[in-house]
Amino acid sequence: MTAAAQECVIALDDGRHAIVSGATSAEGTLLVWLNAGFLPHVGPFRLHVELGRQLAAQGWASARFDAPGIGDSVAAAQTTPVRTLCRDLDTLHMATGCTRFVIGGICSAADLAWATAQADSRVTGIVMLDGMARAGRGYRWGQVNLLLRFRSPLQWPGLVLKQLLARRAAADNAECALRAEDYRDWPSAGNEPEQLATLLHREVRIFVRYTGGAADYFLHPKQFFDTFGPHARDRRIDFAHWPQCDHLFYDPQDRARLASALHQWLLTLPTRNSVPS
Amino acid sequence: MIVPGAQFFSAGGRRLFGVFSPARERADAALLLCPPMLHEQIRSHRLWALLAHALAGQGISTLRFDYAGSGDSAGDSRTLDLGEAVIDAEYALAELRAATSSLPIHVLGVRLGGFVAAELARREGLPVLLWQPFEQGEQAWSELQARDLQERRSTRRFPFLRPGRTRVVAEHSVMGFALQERFANRLISARSPFDATQPYVLDADAEVDRCHRHTVDVALPMALSDWAGWIDITGPFPPSDVEHTALRMAARMRGRT
Numbered sequence: 001m002t003a004a005a006q007e008c009v010i011a012l013d014d015g016r017h018a019i020v021s022g023a024t025s026a027e028g029t030l031l032v033w034l035n036a037g038f039l040p041h042v043g044p045f046r047l048h049v050e051l052g053r054q055l056a057a058q059g060w061a062s063a064r065f066d067a068p069g070i071g072d073s074v075a076a077a078q079t080t081p082v083r084t085l086c087r088d089l090d091t092l093h094m095a096t097g098c099t100r101f102v103i104g105g106i107c108s109a110a111d112l113a114w115a116t117a118q119a120d121s122r123v124t125g126i127v128m129l130d131g132m133a134r135a136g137r138g139y140r141w142g143q144v145n146l147l148l149r150f151r152s153p154l155q156w157p158g159l160v161l162k163q164l165l166a167r168r169a170a171a172d173n174a175e176c177a178l179r180a181e182d183y184r185d186w187p188s189a190g191n192e193p194e195q196l197a198t199l200l201h202r203e204v205r206i207f208v209r210y211t212g213g214a215a216d217y218f219l220h221p222k223q224f225f226d227t228f229g230p231h232a233r234d235r236r237i238d239f240a241h242w243p244q245c246d247h248l249f250y251d252p253q254d255r256a257r258l259a260s261a262l263h264q265w266l267l268t269l270p271t272r273n274s275v276p277s
Numbered sequence: 278m279i280v281p282g283a284q285f286f287s288a289g290g291r292r293l294f295g296v297f298s299p300a301r302e303r304a305d306a307a308l309l310l311c312p313p314m315l316h317e318q319i320r321s322h323r324l325w326a327l328l329a330h331a332l333a334g335q336g337i338s339t340l341r342f343d344y345a346g347s348g349d350s351a352g353d354s355r356t357l358d359l360g361e362a363v364i365d366a367e368y369a370l371a372e373l374r375a376a377t378s379s380l381p382i383h384v385l386g387v388r389l390g391g392f393v394a395a396e397l398a399r400r401e402g403l404p405v406l407l408w409q410p411f412e413q414g415e416q417a418w419s420e421l422q423a424r425d426l427q428e429r430r431s432t433r434r435f436p437f438l439r440p441g442r443t444r445v446v447a448e449h450s451v452m453g454f455a456l457q458e459r460f461a462n463r464l465i466s467a468r469s470p471f472d473a474t475q476p477y478v479l480d481a482d483a484e485v486d487r488c489h490r491h492t493v494d495v496a497l498p499m500a501l502s503d504w505a506g507w508i509d510i511t512g513p514f515p516p517s518d519v520e521h522t523a524l525r526m527a528a529r530m531r532g533r534t
Contacts, residue, residue: 002351007285007292007349008285009282009285015282017282017283019349037510038510038513039510040319040322040323042319042322042348042349044319044453044508045316045319045454046347046354046454070323071323071326072283072296072322072323072326073326074327074330146436146437150439150440212435212437212438213434213435213436215436215437243436243437244435244437246434246435247434248453248508248509249453250428250429250434250444250446250453250508251446251450251453252354252446252447252450252454252455253446253447
């Protein structure tokens with residue numbers, strides 16, 4: 001039986017529906033792909049469908065669905081995204097028996113996964129693709145690197161001067177200088193290390209990738225370690241920066257690379273019996 | 278037989294995914310929606326969900342479905358094919374007929390879906406509506422290739438790309454999807470959606486944004502037409518614009534009943 005043939009539709013609240021790929025069981029973990037911004041549940045370039053079916057073929061079940069007000073869900077949200085997602089996990093638990101969830105996705109999906117993991121102990125893993133990161137020195141170093149990397153050293157002084165003038169103009173017009181943290185749903189700056197420590201204490205595993213498409217706020221691996229503090233180097237975190245990849249995984253080869261990396265990471269997740277309850 | 282809501286249904290051994298939105302009160306007609314393809318299908322997904330909901334309030338039952346190799350239907354993108362999509366549409370039509378008994382059925386084709394809808398309409402003798410259609414398949418393929426090149430050269434999409442260079446991607450992939458060569462061959466040789474049909478055409482207000490020279494019956498507001506061609510979502514589809522368009526489509530479909 002193909003992975004697609006194993007898929008089924010499960011009714012969620014507010015007339016919404018989830019599509020579950022793969023065989024589920026009470027002992028198993030259910031991966032949950034969340035909407036990347038306003039993109040529907042199939043994901044950019046069908047990423048969630050491809051991942052769901054490829055991972056199902058390797059024994060991992062997953063679900064994809066639309067949050068209220070996105071994709072097929074005509075009705076607007078009645079409560080906060082975290083509460084809605086926790087309710088959806090309740091429904092998926094009832095329908096599949098799964099009690100452990102790995103949740104995540106791209107951009108706002110990563111943000112929602114992080115926030116939900118803080119609130120719901122059933123979340124045992126997070127997939128953060130272009131999730132949060134603060135700017136700081138790492139970002140400025142990355143900006144300089146990106147600016148100069150393909151230019152002749154003779155052009156460098158002029159380019160740096162132009163950049164500095166542009167930054168001063170942006171600072172003078174601060175209302176126009178929108179930063180990622182202004183429109184993303186991130187926790188207050190400085191809380192990330194403590195939140196990460198809490199998750200690691202719960203044995204939550206975290207898969208982190210930043211792509212080149214996050215260049216408006218992430219340009220250097222140092223930013224990740226600065227944002228999340230000393231625990232960011234914990235062995236339970238699988239971190240990498242993929243600068244050649246874009247934010248939506250445009251190239252099918254990048255999606256295949258992601259599927260492969262995710263599969264390898266999933267194999268490191270503790271089984272139900274190995275985790276203290 | 279399909280039921281209201283989301284479901285998989287069988288199409289000659291393949292599993293297709295569809296969402297059936299029945300008329301909320303008295304049903305006057307039914308509509309089979311043949312969606313656009315590739316990135317445009319994903320980019321516009323919400324518009325068709327909103328449109329089907331609005332049409333249901335106007336007495337029109339709508340079945341939206343995904344071609345094999347697209348959306349939630351079975352198969353990876355390499356199975357996507359214009360000829361197979363017409364067969365998928367025939368199965369979807371049979372499901373819609375069974376669910377709506379004696380209601381008159383119309384077919385709506387969006388963008389590349391216009392080729393599918395028109396072919397189905399010709400075979401089945403059904404009235405067809407075309408949303409931002411292409412005149413010719415060759416022109417559609419050229420546009421896809423040009424957009425793909427534009428994306429692969431974009432340092433906004435690939436900030437680490439050396440300016441002036443083109444990002445190398447998987448062979449035979451276009452607009453982010455791996456395809457078989459036959460996709461292009463079938464599209465290039467496809468019969469025009471305007472050939473031997475008398476379509477009701479909904480298209481962009483500005484002539485320059487259209488891909489044909491035929492009369493337009495409904496000039497779409499920019500918010501319902503400017504998604505075509507693009508990958509990134511720039512804003513929501515205004516419900517009032519969708520309602521207004523649904524009203525006109527429903528009036529047309531009732532007029533034909």
